[in-house]
Amino acid sequence: MEAVKERLKAGDFKGALNRAKAIRDPLKRLIALNVVMAEFPREEVLSEMLETLNGVSGRYEKAVAYSIIGRAFYMLDRERGGSLYFEKAVSLARTIPTPMLRGEVLAGIARNLVLADRYGDAYILFVEAVDEIQRARGLSSRALETLRRVARLIEKSADEIPNEKALAFYRLARDIYESLFFKLQAKHLSDKIALIGDVLKRGRTVVTELIEKGDVERAIEVMRFLPLEDRAVEMLHLSYWLFLHGRPYLARKVFNEALDLILVGKFQPRDGEVFSIAMKMLKIGRLEEPLVLAGVIRNIELASRLLGEVSLAYARRGDSAKARSIAEGIRDESVKRTILNALEGGGDVGHEQGLPLTGGGEGDRAVPEDGRGGEV
Structure with a gap:
């Protein structure tokens, strides 16, 4: 069985299947084939399982x-x-x-x-x-x-x-x-x-309290009882907390799971909340995650502001090519001009959040705290 699991970790379907088929005891072979099936659900594996069943x-x-x-x-x-x-x-x-x-x-x-x-x-x-x-x-x-x-x-x-x-x-x-x-x-x-029972009654508040106490294990354990949208947002909060407290491996795992919920679950968390979490991550030196979250935000102004901050952060790190590539993709033209101007030396690249990322034009109105900012 260990040999089967090793092949699965390596992504070697054929190797795992052959090692499972080589197990002599029919029931143990069937269990091993089931492990392969969990990773690679294919008719080929089922056929082997049905054939093995005859020997049990x-x-x-x-x-x-x-x-x-x-x-x-x-x-x-x-x-x-x-x-x-x-x-x-x-x-x-x-x-x-x-x-x-x-x-x-x-x-x-x-x-x-x-x-x-x-x-x-x-x-x-x-x-x-x-x-x-x-x-x-x-x-x-x-x-x-x-x-x-x-x-x-x-x-x-x-x-x-x-x-x-x-x-x-x-x-x-x-x-x-x-x-x-x-x-x-x-x-x-x-x-x-x-x-x-408390989570089912009070919702996200309970999970937030657990995260703030540093009780990560219990927070993760009870998040599954939240509605999908609330669960995804709390997982993003938890990911930030884990990055902040030096647990990057688990933080990335939780972040990716939250992203999967959002992309596969066909629901949209509030833009303002996603923006707020992304900015917190940016402040502690995380750049990749805020860049990804910018693609989740529907509000053009908020997404553009976030991309602008990410672009400037890359510039401060000396990655001017990455910074410019991100800036070129900003959809809000006012924000885009401001960021490109800063990258070209027309502004203070080190000045975070203070840039006039939304100007006075008709499309550059202030964004309410909930981050929705009207129709997009």
């Missing part, structure tokens, strides 16, 4: 294998095939005679349902799995350990659900921990549930 034997193994195939179909947006294999997985799992083993398999299938974004069905199956394992609690200590592992699996699944449906999973996991007298784990989930 035993009700326990076969039921798990069916659910893996079901998830693979969903990766290719083939819901009908995915539903069929999930149904086969559940039907076969329910024929396993031992309650504990039956519960284990049902939990595994539920996990794959979560990964296929079928949260409602996954929750129902997790509840059934817990009930089955609970029936075996008095029989062995292994049943108790199995129940603990299932609780952890439910919690992990909840961590990956991007909306308030995660709350039901957290509550289920918490109740299991409480039944096992794992007080710390139960308290941790109770606190998380309360925090999520």
Whole structure:
């Protein structure tokens, strides 16, 4: 499996696929192929998985294998095939005679349902799995350990659900921990549930407070419960905070995720907010991110002002070619003339924000604080 992951990190699809196919144990091979499918969702991989399925034997193994195939179909947006294999997985799992083993398999299938974004069905199956394992609690200590592992699996699944449906999973996991007298784990989930409830009630304010406190991990954890537009803006705020506090790798990762939300989500954050964050980044020496954000801003005046500041910043760094290239792309002619004049020695290149980037012409009116500035 490690060899497969190494090839995937290198972007080597064929190498990863061949290494997965070389695994002798059919179920382990199927799991490895599923890892390849997650990175490269292709019919070729599914064909290999279906062929491998023929070598899997035993009700326990076969039921798990069916659910893996079901998830693979969903990766290719083939819901009908995915539903069929999930149904086969559940039907076969329910024929396993031992309650504990039956519960284990049902939990595994539920996990794959979560990964296929079928949260409602996954929750129902997790509840059934817990009930089955609970029936075996008095029989062995292994049943108790199995129940603990299932609780952890439910919690992990909840961590990956991007909306308030995660709350039901957290509550289920918490109740299991409480039944096992794992007080710390139960308290941790109770606190998380309360925090999520606060986010759902008060929105961005909660996330902003966490960022200001430096509680980055929890801020990232609960951002997924915000509406997409609010989530993207808070991620930009967080990216700035991370740059400011010397964590550039994570800052860039969060910034790129925010940008993906904006570009793929087909919504537009308020221009004024994006402009404000970009200017903060500019002040701490970040140039690439404000340049990218200028392309997100719809308001021509605001976008032009931001590009002007970025251009001057590059000039101060001695990159006159980059500075001029950016200036030439400014759409507001008044701002463009001012910046080009500054770059050519007609103004103070080191003077940030003080340049008359909007003049007195009809199209150069002042921009309100919300950054919209009328029709664009």
